[in-house]
Amino acid sequence: MATTQITASMKELWRLAPVVPESWADIQAGAGVSTAVGGAAGWQCATAAHPNEWENLIRTILVFDTSPLAGMTVISAAIEITVTDWQDPLVDTPAFNIYGATPADPESIVAADYGNCGSVAFSSAMTAYAATHSFELNALGIANINKSGFTSFSCRESKYDVGSDTPSWSAEAWTYFEFDTPAAVLDVIYTLGALDPTMAKTRPSLEFIRNLEMQCDGRFYIDKSGNAVYESRFARSG
Numbered sequence: 001m002a003t004t005q006i007t008a009s010m011k012e013l014w015r016l017a018p019v020v021p022e023s024w025a026d027i028q029a030g031a032g033v034s035t036a037v038g039g040a041a042g043w044q045c046a047t048a049a050h051p052n053e054w055e056n057l058i059r060t061i062l063v064f065d066t067s068p069l070a071g072m073t074v075i076s077a078a079i080e081i082t083v084t085d086w087q088d089p090l091v092d093t094p095a096f097n098i099y100g101a102t103p104a105d106p107e108s109i110v111a112a113d114y115g116n117c118g119s120v121a122f123s124s125a126m127t128a129y130a131a132t133h134s135f136e137l138n139a140l141g142i143a144n145i146n147k148s149g150f151t152s153f154s155c156r157e158s159k160y161d162v163g164s165d166t167p168s169w170s171a172e173a174w175t176y177f178e179f180d181t182p183a184a185v186l187d188v189i190y191t192l193g194a195l196d197p198t199m200a201k202t203r204p205s206l207e208f209i210r211n212l213e214m215q216c217d218g219r220f221y222i223d224k225s226g227n228a229v230y231e232s233r234f235a236r237s238g
Contacts, residue, residue: 001075006186008062008079010041013114015057021048024166027057032114041184043096043157044176045167052169058176059117060155063106064186069147072190077142079123079135079153080187081179086129088175090168095125096177097158098135106150117154125158126177133179134187151186 014034015027022030027045044058062079079098088094100118103109122141126133137144145151157177160167167175 001189001191003187003189004068006064006066006068006188008064008184008186010037010060010062010184011109012036012041013059013061013109013111013117015059015114017048017053017055021050021053021055023052024054024160027054028161032111035109035111035113041155042176042178043094043155043161044174044178045157045160046174047169047172049171052166057161059114059161061101061103061109061113061117062153062155062184063103063109064151064153065149066145066147066151066186066188067149069145069188069190072147072192074142074145074147075189075191077137077145077186077188079137079184081133081135081184083129083131083133083177083179085176085178087177089173090170090175092160092167092175093127094160094167094175094177095127095158096155097121097125097162098123098137098141099154099156099162100140100144101152101154103152106152117156119156119162121158121162122153145188 012035013032014036015030016033017027041060041062042058043060044056046055047053048055099122100120101113102116102118103113104116120140122137122144123135124138126135141153144153156162159165
């Protein structure tokens with residue numbers, strides 16, 4: 001087995017009450033109206049001055065380029081984060097988790113993708129502040145990994161944003177969870193998949209050659225005469 005780390009690109013998706021504050025149900029179901037990219041990401045909700053109304057709800061989409069895993073079998077995976085802030089002024093004990101996401105274009109997240117954040121949990125929820133946290137992906141989360149391109153996840157609060165409960169209300173209170181964007185990575189443990197013999201019938205790809213080298217414990221190269229040569233790792237060391 002082998003391990004690899006893949007760094008995420010992230011974008012926060014904001015649902016801002018467009019004219020007047022909204023009920024919790026409306027701000028949950030409404031369309032996103034803005035996006036932001038910055039040094040921190042996470043989840044947030046903010047109450048308004050009027051009773052039982054909210055001004056914003058923020059979600060985050062995480063995108064990983066998982067194409068290097070092509071041909072591999074993923075054994076386990078986790079999203080590692082560094083938490084920079086956690087505030088719960090209403091003592092609602094929020095629980096944050098990782099879910100799927102289906103942005104129209106994973107390389108260009110837009111406000112409309114606010115509604116494309118999933119609701120099926122891909123890990124166990126984080127329920128208390130910790131400087132670092134690992135969201136160990138369950139079978140559904142692992143199955144979500146796209147080994148031929150980009151993989152998208154979302155960060156949401158599980159009891160109130162995903163669930164049906166309404167948070168407590170107090171005028172102009174902010175509940176949020178932030179993590180450091182550059183430090184968020186997808187840790188993957190994998191094994192080499194079976195070689196596809198059809199890949200060698202034509203000009204072999206770099207993926208095919210690297211996979212073959214790893215399974216054969218050696219390397220292939222072209223010598224000075226133009227011949228393809230295989231050299232065992234044991235032959236080089238001995």
